[in-house]
Amino acid sequence: MKKLLNSKLTLILVSIVSLLLFAGCSTDENKSDDTSADLNGEVEIDGSSTVYPVTMAMAEEFQASNPDVQVTVGVSGTGGGMKRFTTGDTSISNASRPIKEEESKKAEENNVEFSELKVALDGISVVVNPNNDWIDDITVEDLNKIWEPNSSVKMWSDVNPEWPEEEIKLYGPGTDSGTFDYFTEAINGEEGAIRTDFTASEDDNVLVQGISGDKYSLGYFGYAYYEENKDNLKALSINGVEPTPENIESGKYTPLSRPLFIYVNKDHYKNQNQVKEFVDYYISNATEIVPSTGYVPLSKEKYEEELNKLK
Numbered sequence: 001m002k003k004l005l006n007s008k009l010t011l012i013l014v015s016i017v018s019l020l021l022f023a024g025c026s027t028d029e030n031k032s033d034d035t036s037a038d039l040n041g042e043v044e045i046d047g048s049s050t051v052y053p054v055t056m057a058m059a060e061e062f063q064a065s066n067p068d069v070q071v072t073v074g075v076s077g078t079g080g081g082m083k084r085f086t087t088g089d090t091s092i093s094n095a096s097r098p099i100k101e102e103e104s105k106k107a108e109e110n111n112v113e114f115s116e117l118k119v120a121l122d123g124i125s126v127v128v129n130p131n132n133d134w135i136d137d138i139t140v141e142d143l144n145k146i147w148e149p150n151s152s153v154k155m156w157s158d159v160n161p162e163w164p165e166e167e168i169k170l171y172g173p174g175t176d177s178g179t180f181d182y183f184t185e186a187i188n189g190e191e192g193a194i195r196t197d198f199t200a201s202e203d204d205n206v207l208v209q210g211i212s213g214d215k216y217s218l219g220y221f222g223y224a225y226y227e228e229n230k231d232n233l234k235a236l237s238i239n240g241v242e243p244t245p246e247n248i249e250s251g252k253y254t255p256l257s258r259p260l261f262i263y264v265n266k267d268h269y270k271n272q273n274q275v276k277e278f279v280d281y282y283i284s285n286a287t288e289i290v291p292s293t294g295y296v297p298l299s300k301e302k303y304e305e306e307l308n309k310l311k
Contacts, residue, residue: 039066041274046074047081047094048178049204050222051260053293054120055094058282061289069274077202078178082263088112091268091275095261096122096178096222113266117279117306119286120295123248124183124256125226127233131215134163137237140255143187146170146218151195156216164216170198171207171219183220186255208233223248224294245296260295269310283307 045055052075059071074081078095085093086107099107099116107114126138134156142160146153146168156163173180175192180200185191201207204221211217212232223243226235235243238256247253262282268275283303290297298306 038068039274039277040068041070041272043069043071043092043275043278044090045072045092045094046076046084046090047092048078048096048260049075049173049202050078050096050122050177050179050224051094051119051262053224053228054260054286054290054295055092055262055282057289057293058278058285061285062278062281066274066277069278071278075203077174077176078181079176080202085114085263085265086110086112088265088267091265091272092279093263095263096258097181098261099263115264115266115269115309117262117264117283117309118259118298118302119262119282119306120260120290120293120297121248122258122260122295123223123243123253124179124186124220124258125223125243126218126220126236126238126256127211127226128218128236129211129213129215130232130234132234135236136234137240139239140187143238144189147172147184147194148188149193149195166216169210169214169217170195171210171217172198172200173204173207173221174200174202176202179220179222182258183256222295227294245291249296264310266310279310280307
């Protein structure tokens with residue numbers, strides 16, 4: 001009887017140990033599966049300072065769920081970003097204008113196939129110092145008079161005799177900026193045509209600081225930078241139309257409403273899983289995240305169409 005009891009106890013102990021060992025193996029296997037399923041690697045992005053707030057917001061949200069993926073976002077301007085993208089140096093390029101023909105040719109020469117994806121709508125905002133109490137609205141004609149090449153405008157009073165006899169301090173994006181390209185074509189009728197005596201920077205935050213610190217200043221940049229700093233800036237209406245999300249979306253805010261883009265390297269999208277997952281996340285979550293950056297989102301249907309370009 002005693003031997004039988006000992007045998008039963010031994011059998012029970014062996015069963016328990018076997019179960020524990022099996023459970024341990026299962027847990028290790030599951031951990032191994034989870035680890036192999038985790039995303040890792042890098043996603044290299046550069047380009048437009050205007051698109052930067054959108055892409056940076058996407059990167060932060062994406063990395064919160066995928067901590068082993070490093071998403072880096074540079075701000076060298078649309079032109080600067082394209083120089084890197086068209087050689088295959090980056091996976092994604094932020095752009096506040098469509099790719100130029102010479103940039104597309106360079107990509108072809110370097111065997112870089114790409115897709116253009118619209119990600120948001122912007123209204124380039126013409127802004128002044130909040131202490132400016134003589135102007136709330138400006139015409140396209142007056143903007144042309146101020147910004148055209150070899151402009152004779154030096155004082156505010158040169159535009160309108162009722163305005164102060166004080167020098168206009170001008171601020172605007174640099175020549176590598178897609179906003180510079182778009183604004184000069186829309187206001188002066190030719191891309192790149194502009195006076196040269198203004199403070200230029202590819203960093204819109206530098207422009208914000210300059211305008212907010214000078215009562216007699218005037219400048220322009222993407223709507224999100226005005227929205228983020230509206231306590232320190234005053235946005236002007238253009239031909240009587242304010243830069244609001246509604247007016248930007250409808251196209252009423254003309255001629256300074258425009259789409260914003262990302263350009264995606266197709267080879268990187270197909271062969272680098274972290275790039276694919278990030279781009280899919282970007283477009284799939286744009287309707288929720290874009291408004292938080294100060295820009296206007298497309299419709300869900302439009303975003304689905306954009307993503308289908310890659311798929």
